[in-house]
Amino acid sequence: MPGVIVTPIVRQFRALAPEVNVQVLHTAPTDQVDYLLDGRVDVCFVRLPLPVDTFEIVPLFPEPRVAALSDEHPLAQAQTVHITELTPYRLLQDSADVPEWRGTDFDAVAARNRPETERPTSIEESLEAVASGTGFIVVPAGLAGFYRRPDIRYVQLAGVAPRMVALAYAKNRKMPSIDQFARIVIAALGSA
Structure with missing residues (x-):
């Protein structure tokens, strides 16, 4: 997931479990659940909330x-x-991504102005719209660090709750290596 650096954790896990084939895949914020559901990954760093409750x-x-x-x-x-x-x-x-938002709702504005104001579908499209002065978006700080651009300024935001970063894996995937990986992650990043 953009904004979470996992290299030290992966190195430590590889050293402790050399028999496990480890591949690191990067997900976009919009497809983190898809990677878990379709089995492309066994474990994923995610930002909560997840839309389904089939995960540990x-x-x-x-x-x-x-x-x-x-x-x-x-x-x-x-x-x-x-x-x-x-x-x-x-x-x-x-606006559901920012429950604290009470301003000019994009959904209402877009409904009046379709098709010119369709909502961007990727973070890259969103940032392009922000840079052009169309509006703003709210993102986790780690994501902001990953997507640096000279035409965008990230400003600390008050009045919104933080997003919880978590480790997630399918409840039906019972593997000792996942438990071992989770222990390493908790030791490195803490547990809320």
């Missing part, structure tokens, strides 16, 4: 969220912005 979840740490703003946005130079300060601006993602 090991909460690890809360991750603050930030606002992605165009570098020309009036609030782009602020150190911290409260979510209520963004109400005059367009949220370019599903």
Whole structure:
């Protein structure tokens, strides 16, 4: 998952379990559940909540969220912005992703202006829309560190709950190597 560095954990696991074939795959925030459900991965670092409850979840740490703003946005130079300060601006993602949002809802604006204002479908499209000044998005801080752009400024966001980063795996996957991996992850990243 973008924004979570797992290299030290994977190295330690490989040293302790050399018989296990370890491959690291990167997922997008929108397909983390798909990788687990279709078996492409045995275990995945995820940001909660997950839309289904068929997984064992090991909460690890809360991750603050930030606002992605165009570098020309009036609030782009602020150190911290409260979510209520963004109400005059367009949220370019599903408002369900930001329950604290009470501003100009993109869904309502888009319904009036279709097809020109379709919601971006990937983080890259969202950031392109942000950079062009169309609106803003709210992302976890780790994701912001992964997607650096000179035309986007990430500003600390007050008034929104952090996202929990967790380790997830299918409940029906009972493998000693998963338990061993989970213990290494908890030792390295903590357990909430």
